[in-house]
Amino acid sequence: MTVIDNDWSAPSVAAPLRNRAGLEIMPLKSPIVFLLSLFVLVPSAVCAKERSEAEARKVAQRVLARAIVIDTHADTPQMMLDDNYDLGDPASPYMISIPKMRAGHLDAEFFSIWVDVDWPKQDLIHRALDLIDVVNEQVARHAGDMEMARTADDIERIHRAGKLAALMGVEGGHIIEGDLRVLDIYYQLGVRYLTLTHTKDDELGDSSTDKPQWNGLSELGRHAVERMNRLGMMVDISHVADKTFYDAVAISKAPVIASHSSCRALCSAPRNMTDDMIRALAKNDGVMDINFYEGFLDPAFASAYKAIEPQMDADLKAAREKAKQEGKRLTYGEEMKIQQQYAAQLPRPSFEKIADHIDHAAQVGGVDHVGLGSDFDGVDGFVPRGMEDCSKLPNLVIELARRGYSEQDLQKILGGNLLRVMRQVEQVSQQLGRTVYGRR
Numbered sequence: 368m369t370v371i372d373n374d375w376s377a378p379s380v381a382a383p384l385r386n387r388a389g390l391e392i393m394p395l396k397s398p399i400v401f402l403l404s405l406f407v408l409v410p411s412a413v414c415a416k417e418r419s420e421a422e423a424r425k426v427a428q429r430v431l432a433r434a435i436v437i438d439t440h441a442d443t444p445q446m447m448l449d450d451n452y453d454l455g456d457p458a459s460p461y462m463i464s465i466p467k468m469r470a471g472h473l474d475a476e477f478f479s480i481w482v483d484v485d486w487p488k489q490d491l492i493h494r495a496l497d498l499i500d501v502v503n504e505q506v507a508r509h510a511g512d513m514e515m516a517r518t519a520d521d522i523e524r525i526h527r528a529g530k531l532a533a534l535m536g537v538e539g540g541h542i543i544e545g546d547l548r549v550l551d552i553y554y555q556l557g558v559r560y561l562t563l564t565h566t567k568d569d570e571l572g573d574s575s576t577d578k579p580q581w582n583g584l585s586e587l588g589r590h591a592v593e594r595m596n597r598l599g600m601m602v603d604i605s606h607v608a609d610k611t612f613y614d615a616v617a618i619s620k621a622p623v624i625a626s627h628s629s630c631r632a633l634c635s636a637p638r639n640m641t642d643d644m645i646r647a648l649a650k651n652d653g654v655m656d657i658n659f660y661e662g663f664l665d666p667a668f669a670s671a672y673k674a675i676e677p678q679m680d681a682d683l684k685a686a687r688e689k690a691k692q693e694g695k696r697l698t699y700g701e702e703m704k705i706q707q708q709y710a711a712q713l714p715r716p717s718f719e720k721i722a723d724h725i726d727h728a729a730q731v732g733g734v735d736h737v738g739l740g741s742d743f744d745g746v747d748g749f750v751p752r753g754m755e756d757c758s759k760l761p762n763l764v765i766e767l768a769r770r771g772y773s774e775q776d777l778q779k780i781l782g783g784n785l786l787r788v789m790r791q792v793e794q795v796s797q798q799l800g801r802t803v804y805g806r807r
């Protein structure tokens with residue numbers, strides 16, 4: 368969940384690929400490296416040579432036929448729980464559905480178990496359990512299409528069987544209510560990552576969007592990272608303060624992930640990652656999954672959004688009040704209609720901005736450390752043109768192929784890197800021994 372954004376604008380139907388004539392051209396490597404790359408495979412090589420549109424489409428088709436495409440962050444469970452949203456709905460207004468996943472070649476989705484930081488403290492775990500339940504219920508209802516995955520091997524097996532893999536990550540350290548044993552419970556229920564903070568500081572550490580109170584990870588936060596290493600649960604550093612990030616990579620015995628974070632060098636949001644952080648993440652052998660929210664991709668959008676935000680929030684508040692007076696609640700679909708009207712006034716970036724952030728992360732940290740973390744259904748519709756929902760993922764693959772990524776590198780970015788990290792996390796857990804007793 369991103370909490371600052373919004374609109375459900377562009378219709379999901381076939382937005383044509385843009386004319387690419389005006390696009391930035393990737394700098395060619397030095398002549399010597401370029402010549403060498405003709406003969407040997409250069410590890411982590413980024414964008415050897417641009418391809419034509421027709422070539423790029425062929426490459427994308429081949430890659431999508433083989434790759435396991437994994438997205439590490441979608442907030443769809445709240446729609447399932449609060450609005451009885453069915454993942455099989457062929458007319459889904461949301462960004463993730465089974466038909467859209469099939470159309471977009473999206474093979475595995477990490478559903479976010481997100482609970483608002485202002486949710487009543489005594490009910491955080493109950494709400495999380497409700498969300499976990501509803502994901503399991505949806506997967507059971509669509510057992511012919513989807514299956515829960517708990518390991519990297521599960522994802523591969525489910526993919527081989529022609530089904531979609533569903534996974535879960537808990538978004539925010541506040542959702543364990545200060546008791547590390549709850550991590551064990553979430554793990555047993557299938558949760559495979561925990562985001563250390565959401566938008567406010569919590570018992571585990573400082574958030575990037577709050578005043579620091581722990582100077583990074585708290586002592587409980589350090590125990591949490593250690594416990595997650597033992598359990599085999601990925602440590603997610605999206606949303607955390609820079610210092611919390613550095614503390615986490617310093618003590619984690621396993622690679623960490625940023626489940627939905629973009630590059631601060633391209634768009635200065637506090638929860639985007641600096642180049643130095645990207646390098647530290649690469650050194651930790653982790654993976655940074657690029658967030659598709661326009662406000663984290665494009666500074667022009669971010670400032671235009673700020674200007675309309677107060678009025679849009681006031682309209683949303685009034686609509687919620689009105690629904691409440693009528694004994695109802697405003698559904699996510701109704702909220703999106705209001706946001707859509709505002710979105711129409713904003714300069715919307717295209718999906719190529721996502722490719723820009725992938726390029727940047729790959730150039731700074733290496734192609735082994737970047738992936739996809741859409742934040743679909745958590746950004747109130749504010750995703751770039753040409754990436755309105757997960758059925759549009761092939762647009763991005765074609766664009767990356769056009770920019771010259773090798774087929775092998777594309778497979779890594781689309782999901783291979785995340786599978787590698789998941790396996791390493793599983794191995795570290797086996798080495799450390801899973802058993803931990805006590806609250807900390």
Ligand SMILES: [Zn+2]
Pocket residue numbers: 368369538606627745
């Ligand atoms: Zn988030």
